[in-house]
Amino acid sequence: MAMEQTGRFARALRLRHPDLELDIVEITSEGDQHRGPLAEIGGKGAFTRRADRYLLDGRVDATIACAKDLPGPHDRATGITVGAVLPREDVRDVLVLPAGHAPATLEQLPPGTRVATSAPRRAALLKALHPHLVPVPVRGNADTRLNALDAGTLGADAIIVALAGLRRLGLTDRVSRILDPAVWLPAAGAGIVVIEHRTDDPATAGLLAPVTHTPTRVLLDAERAALAALRGGCLTAASVHATLDEATGSLTVHAVVLDPAGGAPLRSVTTGPAADPAAVGHRAGVRLLDEGAARLLAVRP
Structure with missing residues (x-):
């Protein structure tokens, strides 16, 4: 699956930079190798930790991941930033x-x-x-x-x-x-493939920027901002799903914190300008915290 994602990205990049030479490096994540609970290997970052080391060590210039597998923004490795976002696929x-x-x-x-x-x-x-x-x-x-x-x-x-x-x-x-996404709530970042690079690498940033699908980047930024407010990530029992009305420039963020024991969830729906997706997403997360989401986030199944 990772190689299919890489192939799609490589094709998109070559369309915009036909003379660019690409050297694809395969990296197997700790999360894919480990067969036990992710908590045994540190949980957060299990799917990105090894690729992050390659990136920060300069062994690669960009890495590719499913957005839903990224640690929460507050737990993301420093020195790494999203440089491109591919069009969102099915979230179901x-x-x-x-x-x-x-x-x-x-x-x-x-x-x-x-x-x-x-x-x-x-x-x-x-x-x-x-x-x-x-x-x-x-x-x-x-x-x-x-x-x-x-x-x-x-x-x-x-x-x-x-x-x-x-x-x-x-x-x-x-x-x-x-499964109906209105009932079976999707993960934050579901169906989104992101390409990251070192924050101090403007050359790679310039190559990646034209590949980004702007509407999907808006959705991603809103959903990640809500996760950040909740201090959540890929191991959090929560759902954040944003929708964009391009005709009106309006962004809506549906955020839900689930009870790991199966009790009633907490929900918020926040609407705001798509020009500031991080602010809209942040408000969605804060509203859940105001309703007591911290209690559920602290619960372990």
């Missing part, structure tokens, strides 16, 4: 069942069905919306998890993954049900 999650299993919805799965996910957001949603199901933590990249699911070695009976990831892998035929 999907239910996947073992090969040969009849299609089913989450509601139709029998009580006690083990549903695999590595995301606290998804685990909290399962407990709140489908308490008859059992969230099971899993690790590994998407194709590895799907193979284990089919082989019966995953330790789970079903799995929830990102639709965008399955599309990148050409595996949309595995979807049993697409």
Whole structure:
């Protein structure tokens, strides 16, 4: 999946800089290698820590990541900044069942069905919306998890993954049900691929800037600002999803902090000018804090 993202970025960059020579360096993240809970390897930054070292050491000039896998802005490595953002893909999650299993919805799965996910957001949603199901933590990249699911070695009976990831892998035929994002809330940064560079590298910044999809950058900045206000990140049971009305220049941020135990979530909806997405996102996060979100953010499942 990472190489598909890299290929898309490389094509976009070559369109704007046809004479540019690219040297693609493969880096396997600690998060993809580790099979236990992310907390065992420090949690925050598990998917970016190694690439960050390559970047800050000067071994590469830019790195590529899914925005939803980045640590929260307050935990991001210093000296690194977003230089380009690719157009947002589908934000929805999907239910996947073992090969040969009849299609089913989450509601139709029998009580006690083990549903695999590595995301606290998804685990909290399962407990709140489908308490008859059992969230099971899993690790590994998407194709590895799907193979284990089919082989019966995953330790789970079903799995929830990102639709965008399955599309990148050409595996949309595995979807049993697409989950409604109005109910099954998407992750902050879902479907967004970001390219980062060293803050003190203006040459690379200049090369990357023309690749950015401006509307997606607005959405990303708003969602990341809300996370920053909550001091959250990819391991937080929360959802932040921004929408943009380009005709009116209006930006709306839907922010939700979930209860890891499955209780009632806290919600805020904030609207403001798209010209200042960070301010709109920040207000969305602060509103949740004012409503008591810190209590839920401190809870561990």
